[in-house]
Amino acid sequence: AEARRRVWVSQPLFDDIVARLDAHFDVIRTAAVTRHSPQAIAAALARADGALVTLNDAIGAAEVAGAPRLRAIANVGVGYDNIDLAAMTRAGILVSNTPDVLTETTADFGFALMLAAARRIGEAERWLRAGHWRQWSFDTLLGGDVHGATLGILGMGRIGQAVARRAAGFRMRVLYHNRRRLADAVERDCRAEYVGFDDLLARSDHLILVLPYSPQARHLVDAAALAKMKPGATLTNIARGGLVDEDALADALAAGRLAAAALDVFEGEPAVNPRLLALPNLVLTPHIASASRATRRAMVALAVDNLLAALGYGPDAGKPPTPLNPEALAVG
Numbered sequence: 001a002e003a004r005r006r007v008w009v010s011q012p013l014f015d016d017i018v019a020r021l022d023a024h025f026d027v028i029r030t031a032a033v034t035r036h037s038p039q040a041i042a043a044a045l046a047r048a049d050g051a052l053v054t055l056n057d058a059i060g061a062a063e064v065a066g067a068p069r070l071r072a073i074a075n076v077g078v079g080y081d082n083i084d085l086a087a088m089t090r091a092g093i094l095v096s097n098t099p100d101v102l103t104e105t106t107a108d109f110g111f112a113l114m115l116a117a118a119r120r121i122g123e124a125e126r127w128l129r130a131g132h133w134r135q136w137s138f139d140t141l142l143g144g145d146v147h148g149a150t151l152g153i154l155g156m157g158r159i160g161q162a163v164a165r166r167a168a169g170f171r172m173r174v175l176y177h178n179r180r181r182l183a184d185a186v187e188r189d190c191r192a193e194y195v196g197f198d199d200l201l202a203r204s205d206h207l208i209l210v211l212p213y214s215p216q217a218r219h220l221v222d223a224a225a226l227a228k229m230k231p232g233a234t235l236t237n238i239a240r241g242g243l244v245d246e247d248a249l250a251d252a253l254a255a256g257r258l259a260a261a262a263l264d265v266f267e268g269e270p271a272v273n274p275r276l277l278a279l280p281n282l283v284l285t286p287h288i289a290s291a292s293r294a295t296r297r298a299m300v301a302l303a304v305d306n307l308l309a310a311l312g313y314g315p316d317a318g319k320p321p322t323p324l325n326p327e328a329l330a331v332g
């Protein structure tokens with residue numbers, strides 16, 4: 001009998017969902033959450049026909065050079081800066097991600113972080129738990145308002161638009177900047193106004209980053225950009241840590257140029273810049289914006305659907321639902 005094809009699963013995900021792969025493949029599971037070395041990734045891919053991976057797994061030309069059978073990589077996550085897409089296309093490997101299913105959950109969290117930063121929720125809880133609340137006073141922990149303020153959205157894709165729709169309920173004025181301007185109908189639906197990058201910085205009371213990471217976008221929000229922001233503004237990042245120069249942000253927060261910030265993502269995560277940890281006016285969370293139970297399950301389910309379809313199974317055989325490089329199917 002012909003040997004069964006193999007799929008590598010780089011992290012423990014949801015067992016009951018991953019089990020759908022067992023009907024068609026020998027599934028090579030990873031027992032514990034692991035930051036695989038490049039060599040370990042290459043070794044796992046060398047024997048695989050498909051792979052289910054996460055943002056922990058950096059995959060470029062070197063990792064697939066010795067993987068002649070590999071045809072599909074399903075990334076569990078909408079951001080795919082961990083994968084060199086051009087190299088995968090050249091190698092005839094179809095890459096997919098998990099858009100849409102995490103949009104609303106991630107927008108909820110972005111809004112929560114912005115509220116927490118503006119209204120000093122994390123700081124207030126730490127203060128209370130530390131026993132400082134001896135007497136109620138009128139001027140304890142005064143924050144900035146969110147309702148009626150101007151929200152700036154940098155990156156106006158699916159998640160940015162979902163953030164904009166939430167802002168309408170807070171009667172915010174919404175400005176956005178994006179590589180491309182949205183169609184008029186979408187702009188109207190989001191009640192959002194397109195502005196240049198510098199205008200966005202200068203006019204936003206609360207700025208939120210929701211754009212994909214690329215090497216060209218590294219430190220897009222650097223000291224110069226922070227200096228253009230409105231005094232007393234807040235910055236929230238639910239995209240990728242590398243978009244922000246963290247030392248420059250620490251300077252701006254320490255100097256009181258920005259009132260507060262909220263970060264779900266970090267340049268060297270899971271390590272966090274010690275200067276950030278020392279600042280009170282900063283909300284820090286461990287990359288959990290998409291982490292509701294239902295959404296994380298939906299992400300894994302969509303990744304499994306993509307893998308099955310890319311490798312020729314199921315109702316969508318040959319037509320994965322959310323491919324990033326469909327042209328890869330034509331290669332090799």
Ligand code: 8YV
Binds near residue numbers: 077079080102287290
């Ligand atoms: C994921 C994310 O948890 O989707 C993304 O881009 O950053 C998160 O939703 C992460 O990518 C898991 O791989």
